[in-house]
Amino acid sequence: MTPHTPVGRPLRPQGKLLQEDARRHHRSLLLQQLFRDGPASRADLARASALTRVTVSDLVGEMVAEGLVTELGAPEGSRVGKPPMLVGLAADSHHIIGLDLSETDSMSGAVVNLAGTVLARHEVHVDGAEGEQAVELVLRLATELIAMTDRPVLGIGVGSPGVVDTAGTVIDAPNLAWTDTPLAARLAAALDLPVFVANDANTAVLGEHTFGESGDGGLMVLRVGTGVGAGFVLGGSLLHGHLGAAGEIGHVVVDPDGERCACSRTGCLETVLAAPRLRRTVAAPGVDGPAALADVGRQLGEVLAPIVAALNLHEIVLSGPAELLDGPLLDAANRTIRERTMPISSTGLAVRTSKLGEDVVVVGAAVLVLAGELGVS
Amino acid sequence: MTPHTPVGRPLRPQGKLLQEDARRHHRSLLLQQLFRDGPASRADLARASALTRVTVSDLVGEMVAEGLVTELGAPEGSRVGKPPMLVGLAADSHHIIGLDLSETDSMSGAVVNLAGTVLARHEVHVDGAEGEQAVELVLRLATELIAMTDRPVLGIGVGSPGVVDTAGTVIDAPNLAWTDTPLAARLAAALDLPVFVANDANTAVLGEHTFGESGDGGLMVLRVGTGVGAGFVLGGSLLHGHLGAAGEIGHVVVDPDGERCACSRTGCLETVLAAPRLRRTVAAPGVDGPAALADVGRQLGEVLAPIVAALNLHEIVLSGPAELLDGPLLDAANRTIRERTMPISSTGLAVRTSKLGEDVVVVGAAVLVLAGELGVS
DNA sequence: CCGGATAAGTAAGTGCGGTGAACTAACTAA
DNA sequence: TTAGTTAGTTCACCGCACTTACTTATCCGG
Structure with a gap:
């Protein structure tokens, strides 16, 4: 899924397709497999993806080096042949900041891991902040949440009220007095991280789609x-x-x-x-x-x-x-x-x-990041 | 656009992405450009696609060899530098057969060129044919239309009443007494051509999208x-x-x-x-x-x-x-x-x-083929 | 009319990424 | 021990688009 264009990153295919894109695509394929069906051996991944074992080994090696994926030892059962080495997504190798700006009097957010588990929550009161002040408030909330994790942050996902375009600009959000406010660009510039913004109902449906039972x-x-x-x-x-x-x-x-x-x-x-x-x-x-x-x-x-x-x-x-x-x-x-x-x-x-309860928006905001950065959802 | 899986062809990315796929993709990119904006020089295409002139020349050369694209001479205006050689889609290098099965008493079809122009029409009366007989009738109509053109046929597109799945199987069409009828597979096997089937309203929207003013x-x-x-x-x-x-x-x-x-x-x-x-x-x-x-x-x-x-x-x-x-x-x-x-x-x-009038269904059926075979729409 | 500028298109060589074939490693079955 | 099976790695190769460097073809200013 490619729900939103990441800010400050090269955009997705649509145009010309480089070999580099193919490699990213294949990486996503493997991550997606690990994400959905849990740990698997390199050979399993090769079978599932139709890539060769060679290629899978190469990609997995790269991801292990980055810490995104870890080796988990051999599985229990004993069949013929060399026992496989399971590899799995390291859910806490990176964390994601998910924000929910849709509540009336407060803005809330959470630190979420790659498996969609909420690890910490935080909120700030809006107190009538509007326009630029509200943007500053979002920035503060995000900064404080980033300080709450010691892991590298994969990106920021935001579920905002109002109408949001694909670039993460809030076209119109009456409650916060935002019109054509380039929220994603602002946050990306200030925090130097990939930022994805979507309407809160849209992040909610992403959360439900990825982590609900749909x-x-x-x-x-x-x-x-x-x-x-x-x-x-x-x-x-x-x-x-x-x-x-x-x-x-x-x-x-x-x-x-x-x-x-x-x-x-x-x-x-x-x-x-x-x-x-x-x-x-x-x-x-x-x-x-x-x-x-x-x-x-x-x-x-x-x-x-x-x-x-x-x-x-x-x-x-x-x-x-x-x-x-x-x-x-x-x-x-x-x-x-x-x-x-x-x-x-x-x-x-x-x-x-x-x-999923009220977490659906922040978790969905995290999915925005997962999809945009890792091609996973 | 990838509206339907062609029958008897390798399926689209979704899974692993080979270099071959990249090349097809880039070919489509150029074809799409020529299709939408008309003739252009190789250099123009390079600028529009962000591919290098070298790559574009190579791809264009390939397509010229296949007859899909032809050189059209230099344009009128005179600027500095070597005058460009315009190339354009050869609209009649291949023809497409579009069928409309949605009328009550007859099945109609047309020979359509790559620019969406209807070149010939033909129809057969249903006379109460149902189930297998109706399939035979579609086959006859297609065969007769194929005989009406001397150009290679790029594929068959069909707009059928009822519910049609992505593989081109008609799930349910009461008027023709079709249930789970693998129409695309049947026609593809009999005619040895790529066949795409969709609901008639769906082909209509494709026709309108591609050839209407939308x-x-x-x-x-x-x-x-x-x-x-x-x-x-x-x-x-x-x-x-x-x-x-x-x-x-x-x-x-x-x-x-x-x-x-x-x-x-x-x-x-x-x-x-x-x-x-x-x-x-x-x-x-x-x-x-x-x-x-x-x-x-x-x-x-x-x-x-x-x-x-x-x-x-x-x-x-x-x-x-x-x-x-x-x-x-x-x-x-x-x-x-x-x-x-x-x-x-x-x-x-x-x-x-x-x-577009009543042609919208057959022309849309042709779009199904254009999109599936050339990646154009 | 002749160089200089500019643009289109071609030829040769490079790098990247995936492949198949062959290999090592580790285990079970008999 | 030997045969068979599966996991994972090494290596040579190939296809594709890229860069670099060229030729071709025109306009323009002197």
């Missing part, structure tokens, strides 16, 4: 928080959209006779599905909570049905407060989708909640 | 005929979906209180938008035609709005009977989409009808 078909992650947004992984890679605004479905109208929205339209999805709104709905006196949630689920299903049919998705994952989403709301959404689409579209579809 | 953002083509289907080109490549059923939006419910559909649901998009149905609607006595069409357009817009927001599309193209689609229907759909999505999603969006 398959290889199309995946959609719907994030329900202060607002509502989505991210898509289609054909193994992140969907950006024409202007980087793919997944911005929070302001699709679901009920033209509904409530007035801050965006000046009426009956946007956010006016019924945003987390604060959901909480108010179920807490309202004299309201049947489950029925109200089911009603929202039905409306969500009405929005999702055309998307499901159009994209022939494999999985939809809801990410957000489980006590609100998991239950009548999810069931009703699921049911509505099936009522409103053909079996060919819906039988292959699973709708569920995320098991 | 830009590089996400493109959706909505085909309105006996049924309703769509195809998507996202990030420059065709969207297949989990089970190859992407774009099957004909049976998304738009009006739960609507008319009963053949698929057993009520109020499917097809029950209001299919061409025969539209014709009946406007011809009904005592009905305000334009208003009725606008009403359908509004319903279409309601289905498209979530898709537009989710994918951040750049263009939506309606393909079908222009007298019905172009006018109140399109205007209402366009308006509804804008009413129901945010400006960030809709400002970059154009909604229009196709200028």
Whole structure:
């Protein structure tokens, strides 16, 4: 996957293809294999990659020298022939800094290893910081996180609210008052590290795709928080959209006779599905909570049905407060989708909640780095 | 773009990358350049591709020897230095057979050159042929078309109704009674040529993407005929979906209180938008035609709005009977989409009808071959 | 009309990366 | 011990694009 262009690095093929690129590609192939299926012998890797044993040995040797991969000894079972030497990804040879800027009052981040395990967390309060001040705040958060690990940092991944283009420039993020803010470039220049920035829903879908229990078909992650947004992984890679605004479905109208929205339209999805709104709905006196949630689920299903049919998705994952989403709301959404689409579209579809919790954004931000730097995801 | 795996050919990178692959890639790069921007000198190609003049000369020489490219003499203008020798794609060095199996009573096809120009047409009547008989009929049509050209045939492209997987197997096509029919493999074996098969809406979107006036953002083509289907080109490549059923939006419910559909649901998009149905609607006595069409357009817009927001599309193209689609229907759909999505999603969006007419499917089928065999699109 | 500048295209040699063939190493089976 | 199997390495080779250095062909300024 090549979700984003790393800042300060040569860009990916698209154009001419050098031998050097081939070598990087083959390296990624081996890393990917180790990443997905765990340790293997050089011979195993050769069989899986269709490269020769010679080439694999060479590449593995290089990666062992860098510390990215380590020899782990021979496996238990004893078969004929020389026993293989297992090699595996050294998950803590490098660490990744993942940042989540999507929360309302704070920016949080984590030190993540190459296996996607969160090793340390840190956060800073926003306190109304905007524009340039907010950028400085992100820089401080990143710097403090870098200080929390003694390993070399592979790169910085950022899940930002708002619309982000493929170069890591935040086109528009009202909460932080960012417009055309070259966040990736700024951080890369200040920290001298590869930096990748994407919308928070997009990093979330990457996290779910790589570390969730999802398959290889199309995946959609719907994030329900202060607002509502989505991210898509289609054909193994992140969907950006024409202007980087793919997944911005929070302001699709679901009920033209509904409530007035801050965006000046009426009956946007956010006016019924945003987390604060959901909480108010179920807490309202004299309201049947489950029925109200089911009603929202039905409306969500009405929005999702055309998307499901159009994209022939494999999985939809809801990410957000489980006590609100998991239950009548999810069931009703699921049911509505099936009522409103053909079996060919819906039988292959699973709708569920995320098991990764709120870490999904930072871990997904780390995936951005893994994919960009190691070609792994 | 690599929309489909050619039958009987080595598959594309994904795995190991040989030098041979690099060379093919660079060849495609040059062909693509000539295809899009017309004739150029070797030096121009070197500048555009970032390859050296030496390498370009070598590749061009190879392609000239194959007849794919021809020298066209020096251009008019006179500047300093040795005048360049223009080279250009020899559009008629090879021909492509494009087939359209989506019509109700007949299968049609065409001989298409490398520039996408239709040179000859031919069709056969289906007369109720089904299953194996229908396959034989496709084979006959292809054979007869091959006999209509004296040039080497680059490959066969097929736009088939129903759901088609990436290997060119028709998973399900009720009209022809095909289920899991390996159409590409059958034709490839019988004709000893590369064969590519895709859903007709998918070939249509490829045709529109390559030969229409579309830009590089996400493109959706909505085909309105006996049924309703769509195809998507996202990030420059065709969207297949989990089970190859992407774009099957004909049976998304738009009006739960609507008319009963053949698929057993009520109020499917097809029950209001299919061409025969539209014709009946406007011809009904005592009905305000334009208003009725606008009403359908509004319903279409309601289905498209979530898709537009989710994918951040750049263009939506309606393909079908222009007298019905172009006018109140399109205007209402366009308006509804804008009413129901945010400006960030809709400002970059154009909604229009196709200028390619009914050839869009066969020409798109030819694009399938161009992309698969020459890496051009 | 003749050198000098500039650009297009060609020829020869270099380096990189992957390959196949042959080899060593380490083990099991009989 | 001998045969057979598997892992991993060494080495010579090949294909590809690169650099360097050239020829060819034109314009331009004196």
